[in-house]
Amino acid sequence: MGKYLLLWEIDRTKLPVSPKERGAGWNALMEMVKQDMKKGLLKDWGTFIGELNGYGVEEGSELEVMNAVQQYTPFVHFKVHPIGSVSQVEEMIKVMTK
Numbered sequence: 001m002g003k004y005l006l007l008w009e010i011d012r013t014k015l016p017v018s019p020k021e022r023g024a025g026w027n028a029l030m031e032m033v034k035q036d037m038k039k040g041l042l043k044d045w046g047t048f049i050g051e052l053n054g055y056g057v058e059e060g061s062e063l064e065v066m067n068a069v070q071q072y073t074p075f076v077h078f079k080v081h082p083i084g085s086v087s088q089v090e091e092m093i094k095v096m097t098k
Contacts (some may be wrong), residue, residue, distance in 0.1 A: 003083040009053035
């Protein structure tokens, strides 16, 4: 199982003008985020204050992460970065220094 940093951004072209409609969209997004956290795949999530983007941290297989981000399409775009742990970096260093 891997760990992944997800950088997400709301697609501005899909945002309604009405604050009430935007609020409903944010509410739907937050419900999906809470469900992913409840499932245990999404470990951390946040938004950058005043922006339409943020981050998430997921733990799972590549397929689980791919499926998770697809549920937000086409309203949210992601950049996904695999994360190496301290122990993985230490193993890399051992190989390099032999």
